[in-house]
Amino acid sequence: MTSAEALKLKEIAQQSATMKTLSCKFRQVQESPMLKTPEISTGNLQFLSSGTLVWKYETPKLFQLSLLEDRIVMTSDKGVKSLPLADNPMMEQIRNFFIGLVNGDRLKPDGDGFECSLREKDNQCIVTMTPKSRQLRKAFASMEFTFTGTDCRIGSVVLYGAKGGKTTVTFTDHKITR
Numbered sequence: 001m002t003s004a005e006a007l008k009l010k011e012i013a014q015q016s017a018t019m020k021t022l023s024c025k026f027r028q029v030q031e032s033p034m035l036k037t038p039e040i041s042t043g044n045l046q047f048l049s050s051g052t053l054v055w056k057y058e059t060p061k062l063f064q065l066s067l068l069e070d071r072i073v074m075t076s077d078k079g080v081k082s083l084p085l086a087d088n089p090m091m092e093q094i095r096n097f098f099i100g101l102v103n104g105d106r107l108k109p110d111g112d113g114f115e116c117s118l119r120e121k122d123n124q125c126i127v128t129m130t131p132k133s134r135q136l137r138k139a140f141a142s143m144e145f146t147f148t149g150t151d152c153r154i155g156s157v158v159l160y161g162a163k164g165g166k167t168t169v170t171f172t173d174h175k176i177t178r
Contacts, residue, residue: 001116001117001118005117005118005119008118008120008125009107009108009116009118009125009127011152012104012107012125012127012147012152013104013105013107013108014104015104015152016102016103016104016107016152017103017104017105018178019047019049019102019103019176019177019178020048020049020177020178021046021047021048021049021175021176021177022045022046022047022102022174022175022176023044023045023046023047023174023175024044024045024171024172024173024174024175025042025043025044025045025171025172025173026042026043026044026045026055026169026170026171026172027040027041027042027169027170027172028040028041028042028043028167028168028169028170029167029168029169030165030166030167031165031166031167031168032161032163032164032165032166033163033164033165034165035165039060040059040060041057041059041060042057042058042059043055043056043057043058043059044056044058045171047099047102047103049103050069051068051069051099052066052067052068052069053066053067053095053098053099053102054066054067061076061077062076062077063075063076064076067094067095067098067099068095070084070085070086071083071084071085072085072091072094072095101145102154106129107127113131113132113133113136114129114130114131114132115129115130115132116128116129116130117130123148124146124147124148124155125146125147125152126144126145126146126147127144127145127146127147128142128143128144128145129142129143129144129145130142130143137162138162139161139162140159140160140161140162141160141161141162142160143157143158143159143160144156144157144158144160145157153171153174153176154171155170155171156168156169156170156171157169157171
């Protein structure tokens, strides 16, 4: 990563760090060689600077994933399942990773187990993160984050699976408090 790209990545991370709250709509499209047609989900995302991230799926069925400071809570028509993070270090890493992406902590050049690259296109910054560890590369080949506008809000995330599939999440109707 060039020094100019590292500086832009730092700018995005600083903008993200100023968010107190974020709410937006999302549309998730999962494509895989195993699926005949893409699976599409929609819903709302909420982030609080206290370290809470909530995904509320509305279609194709109601489901909520809440990443809290000390636990992960999954709510569906089958009930509520709560997993304490202290009992599950892997889930704690997942929670910290996602929170870090939203608040900017994980947006560092070549840090935290990822190689990062950045390119700019049409008033957008596209950050690609490639896992360094063999274990993570079994799940993800890479992840691509698109930030738009002067306030560097997240526009989309593309997760490229290690076995050829991909999941694209597009965010709209952002409401941000700083």
